Amino acid sequence: MKKIIFLLIFAVGVIASCNRKKTNKIPETRTSGTTKILVDESFSRILDDQIMVFKSEYPDASVTTTVGNEYKILPKFLNGEVKMIILSRMLRPSEESYYNQLKFAIYTDRFAIDGIALIANANNLDTNITVNEVFDIMKGNSKAGKKLVFDNASSSTVKYFMDSAKVTQLPKVGVYTLQTNNDVIKYVSENKDYIGVVGVNWLSESNKDILSYLPHIKIMGVKNVTGKKGSDSYYKPTQNALINGLYPFLRNVYLINAEGRDGLGTGFANWLNSPRGQLIVLKSGLGPHKMISRDFNIKNTN
Known part of the structure; x- marks a missing residue:
């Protein structure tokens, strides 16, 4: 009899425990629950900042990321393994087939404008470069012997410049790759004859890993090809030049949600795309998707 009573008490305890677990489960809402995002490594720093502030405001929200180059992370999105991704481009129609078969809607939102900066060693006399000169380097036709160095061969930044220069493979000389954006900044600070290619927000002073190298590099001005916006002068990737489309090497940053x-x-x-999220974009050095309006409260002191 005691054994039966013990088993009944144990069973009631198990059921109560399960009910407590169900009750304590965080509900899935727009400000709570869990979600995973694949992130192009070019934008990992800005995403880290966004997630940190978002989670501080909504402590029941858990946002985890998988960071990598486009070739590494895109297949995980296309096969449905992870259904959110940050890219520098929109999906092609052929890449939407998995979700079209499931009849899942895909929502694409631009939230920032990225500038791809060209940086030179501070002792390099060259302060400006034209788009055509950059394309000549990408084609292996540079007569000035200028050399570009990128983060890695599979990055979206390399793909962007290959597409822009209309080349299908990197030349044997003149273009070199390392591993990360920080590697590029460090390399250019120590080597006078190379032009580094990095995202603007990687040059921020909040990037503690490269603070000691920043005094030894400079951002170059870029002049667009004749007939295009930004062909009247040499522009640096300032936020104003990004927002107004004057800087030639810019690209949109999208969150794709399926x-x-x-x-x-x-x-x-x-x-x-909220005012607070766009303020974080603004502070990062990127161009915001939409400008933040400023309201002034004017008091009558008469």
């Missing part, structure tokens, strides 16, 4: 539900992924996507 989660198929109104949950935390949708909430985070909306956050990126």
Whole structure:
């Protein structure tokens, strides 16, 4: 009899425990729950900042990221393994087939404008370069012997310049790759004859890993090809030049959401384009998707 009573008490305890677990489960809403995002490594720093502030405001939200180059992370999105991704381009129609078969809507939101900066050693006399000169280097036709150094051969930045210069493979001389944006900054600070190619927000003073190298590099001005916007002068990737399209080497930053539900992924996507999310973009050095209006409260002191 005692054994039966013990088993009954144990069973009731197990059921109560399960009920408590169900009750304590964080609900899936736009500001709580869990979501995963694949992130192009070029934009990992700006995403880290966004997630940190978002989670501080919504402590029940768990946003985790997988960072890598486009070739590494895109297949995980295309096969549905992870249904949110940060890219520098929109999906091609052929890349939407998996979600079209499931009849999942894909929402694409631009939240920033990225400038790809060209940097030179501080002792290099060259302060400006034209788009045509950059394309000549990408084609292996540079007569000035200028050399470009990128983060890595599979990065979206390399792909951007290959597409822009209309080349299908990198030349044997004149273009070199390392591993990361920080590697490029360090390399150019120590080597006078190379031009580094990095995202603007990697040059921020909040990037503690490269603070000691910043005094030894300079950002070059770039002049666009004749007939295009930005061909009247040499422009640096300032926020004004990015927003107004004057700097030639710029690209949009998109969050692509195919989660198929109104949950935390949708909430985070909306956050990126909220005034607070756009302020973080502004502070990072990138161009915001939309300008933040400033309201002034004028008091009558008469």
